[in-house]
Every structure is written in structure tokens, then in C-alpha cells.
Amino acid sequence: xxxxxxxxxxxxxxxxxxxxxxxxxxxxxxxxxxxxxxxxxxxxxxxxxxxxxxxxxxxxxxxxxxxxxxxxxxxxxxxxxxxxxxxxxxxxxxxxxxxxxxxxxxxxxxxxxxxxxxxxxxxxxxxxxxxxxxxxxxxxxxxxxxxxxxxxxxxxxxxxxxxxxxxxxxxxxxxxxxxxxxxxxxxxxxxxxxxxxxxxxxxxxxxxxxxxxxxxxxxxxxxxxxxxxxxxxxxxxxxxxxxxxxxxxxxxxxxxxxxxxxxxxxxxxxxxxxxxxxxxxxxxxxxxxxxxxxxxxxxxxxxxxxxxx
Numbered sequence: 001x002x003x004x005x006x007x008x009x010x011x012x013x014x015x016x017x018x019x020x021x022x023x024x025x026x027x028x029x030x031x032x033x034x035x036x037x038x039x040x041x042x043x044x045x046x047x048x049x050x051x052x053x054x055x056x057x058x059x060x061x062x063x064x065x066x067x068x069x070x071x072x073x074x075x076x077x078x079x080x081x082x083x084x085x086x087x088x089x090x091x092x093x094x095x096x097x098x099x100x101x102x103x104x105x106x107x108x109x110x111x112x113x114x115x116x117x118x119x120x121x122x123x124x125x126x127x128x129x130x131x132x133x134x135x136x137x138x139x140x141x142x143x144x145x146x147x148x149x150x151x152x153x154x155x156x157x158x159x160x161x162x163x164x165x166x167x168x169x170x171x172x173x174x175x176x177x178x179x180x181x182x183x184x185x186x187x188x189x190x191x192x193x194x195x196x197x198x199x200x201x202x203x204x205x206x207x208x209x210x211x212x213x214x215x216x217x218x219x220x221x222x223x224x225x226x227x228x229x230x231x232x233x234x235x236x237x238x239x240x241x242x243x244x245x246x247x248x249x250x251x252x253x254x255x256x257x258x259x260x261x262x263x264x265x266x267x268x269x270x271x272x273x274x275x276x277x278x279x280x281x282x283x284x285x286x287x288x289x290x291x292x293x294x295x296x297x298x299x300x301x302x303x304x305x306x307x308x309x
Contacts, residue, residue: 016112016113016116016155016158016159016162017116017120017155019102019113019116020113020116020117020119020120021120023102023113023117023120023294023295023298047070047071048068048069048070048071049069049070049071053071057071057072058070058071058072059071059072080122080125080127080128080189081127081128081130081144081186081187081188081189082118082122082127082128082129082130082144082188082189082190082191083129083130083131083132083144083180083184083188083189083190083191083218084115084118084119084129084130084131084132084154084191084193085131085132085133085134085176085177085180085190085191085192085193085194086111086112086115086131086132086133086134086158086161086193086194087111087134087135087171087173087192087193087194087195088108088133088134088135088139088161088166088169088171089135089136089166089169089170089171089197090135090166090167090169090170091107091195091197092106092107092108092111092166092194092195092225093106093107093108093166094106094107094227094231095227095230097109100113100162102294102295103294105290105294106227106290107195107225107226107227107288107290108161108162109162109290110193110223110225110288110290110294110297111193111223111225112158112159112161112162113294114191114193114223114294114297114298115131115158115191115193116155116158117298118191119151119154119155121302123146123151126146127146128144128145128146129144129145129146129150129151129154130142130143130144130145130188131154131157132176132180132183133157133161134171134173134176134180135166135169135170135171136169136170136171138176138179139161140157141180141183142154142157143183144186144188172202172205173194173196173206173209174202174205174206174208174209175209177192177206177209177210177212177213178209178212180213181209181212181213181215181216181218184213184216184218185216187216187217187218187219188218188219189218189219189221190213190218190219190220190221191221191223192213192220192221192222192223193223193225194222194223194224194225195224195225195226195231196222196224196274203270203273207277207281210222210277210278210281210283211281213283214281214282214283219284220281220283220284221283221284221286221301222278222283222284222285222286223286223288224274224285224286224287224288225288225290226287226288226289226290227289227290227291228289228291229291231267232264232267232268232271233264238257284301286301
């Protein structure tokens with residue numbers, strides 16, 4: 001299988017890897033310090049300092065108390081472990097697009113390109129990346145690795161997620177987040193790409209699943225994808241329309257103006273509750289309106305992390 005050839009021939013991005021590389025080079029190369037630097041090194045214990053060892057990790061505060069030299073040992077002084085989670089349900093493929101580009105994205109398009117760009121950045125740092133893709137089933141799982149072959153495997157999975165038709169494919173995000181949380185045994189940086197759509201009855205279950213990811217001390221970043229114009233502002237002409245649930249096929253015929261006000265209020269309340277819960281659980285919330293600049297959304301997050309990390 002020639003993955004490079006397939007990536008070049010898909011009807012989505014002409015070359016996902018090349019575009020991801022350009023994103024990283026254009027907006028991250030000027031940063032001297034890695035946005036993820038130092039995340040994975042967790043203090044484990046002290047050991048007695050031996051002559052000739054590096055003095056870098058000497059605990060000088062402990063020396064002041066004991067008059068003895070000890071160095072800090074770390075559980076994991078290797079590179080970062082990162083896990084990318086992608087919602088591949090039908091609603092993520094809204095609005096339907098024939099051709100993708102950095103200026104023409106739907107929710108799955110943003111998620112795939114952002115995931116590829118993050119992978120590219122981590123690859124340069126020789127960090128280990130894993131991936132989960134889910135919809136109505138747990139479609140794909142790969143544990144964290146850093147090899148070139150593994151990188152191309154993940155690119156291929158992202159390409160498949162972007163280009164394969166998704167007709168009436170629902171999901172229960174909370175179910176899969178619990179499964180993923182059980183699989184991630186070592187502390188990781190977790191990126192979740194989803195539109196967070198589910199029924200009111202499932203809202204609390206979703207928040208519990210997010211909390212489960214935090215329970216094992218993972219650092220979680222939620223990229224919440226949506227089309228603000230249609231999915232929040234409900235900007236439709238006031239002609240009779242049939243609104244179809246892309247995940248279930250259920251539909252309703254109505255005039256947009258008859259429900260616009262109540263719809264907007266309900267969505268805004270949900271978004272506020274979601275951001276509040278993320279704040280409570282110390283989950284980084286990144287709002288992603290697909291109508292805004294891809295570069296602005298992704299690099300604003302990365303630069304912010306660089307500064308305040």
C-alpha cells in the first residue's frame with residue numbers, strides 16, 4: 001500500500017501530510033521552546049548524588065535542610081506521550097464538502113488537519129503519539145509510538161476518517177471516552193476533537209466521561225467543533241424547510257423563525273454549562289467555529305500553551 005500516493009489522490013486534502021507540515025513550519029517554527037516541553041517528566045523520588053553526575057537535578061532546597069546532596073529522579077524522562085481522540089460520527093461531517101482546503105473545512109476537516117499538524121509537531125520532538133477514532137463503534141485504536149511507520153499509519157486512518165461516507169452514523173461519546181480512559185495507563189496529553197452533540201439525557205454522562213479522563217491525571221484538551229452560523233445562530237431563511245438529524249435520519253418540517261429564539265437560548269445554555277464543567281475538571285476548552293481561520297484557532301492555542309504551559 002502506497003500511503004503517500006493515496007493521500008495525494010483523495011478527494012479531501014490534496015496532501016494532508018504536506019499541509020500539516022506547512023502549518024507547523026509557518027506558525028510554530030518561530031517558537032524556541034516546545035509548547036509541550038517538560039510535560040511528561042514527573043518527580044518520583046530522591047537519590048544520593050554521586051560525584052561526576054550532572055548537577056542539573058540537585059535538590060538545593062533539600063540540601064539546605066539536610067546538608068546532603070540529593071538529586072531528583074523522574075518517573076519518565078523520555079518524551080511526551082500524546083493521545084488523539086477523533087469523533088467520526090455523521091454530525092462531524094457537516095456541512096458536506098466535496099473538496100477540502102485550509103480555507104474550506106467542515107468539522108471533520110478541521111479535526112483531521114489539526115490532528116495531523118499536532119502529530120507533525122510531536123514527530124519533530126520524537127514524542128510518542130497514539131490515536132482513537134470512534135462513532136457508533138470504537139473504529140480504531142493505536143497505542144503511543146514514535147516510529148515513522150506508526151506516523152504514516154495514523155495519517156492513513158485520518159485520511160479514511162475524512163473521506164469515507166458517514167450516513168446516519170450516531171455515537172455516544174461518553175461510552176467511548178470511558179473505554180479510552182481505561183486504555184490509557186500512563187499519563188498523557190489527550191486531544192479530543194468532537195462537536196459534543198448528544199441528547200439532554202446523556203449530558204451528565206458525557207461530563208462524567210470527561211472527568212474519568214482527568215481522574216488518571218491526563219492533561220485533556222477539548223477542541224469543540226461547530227458551525228456557528230448554522231448550529232448556534234440558526235441562520236436559515238424563513239421558508240418552510242425539512243431539518244434532518246444526520247445521525248438518526250429523524251426529521252421535522254418547520255419555519256426556522258418559529259424556533260430560532262428558543263433554539264439559540266438552549267444551545268447557548270449548553271455551551272456555557274460545557275465550558276463551566278471543563279473549567280471545574282481543569283480541561284482546556286478550545287472553541288472551534290469552522291468558519292473562522294484554521295491557523296488562528298490552532299496557533300492561538302499553541303502559542304498560549306507556549307507562554308503559560
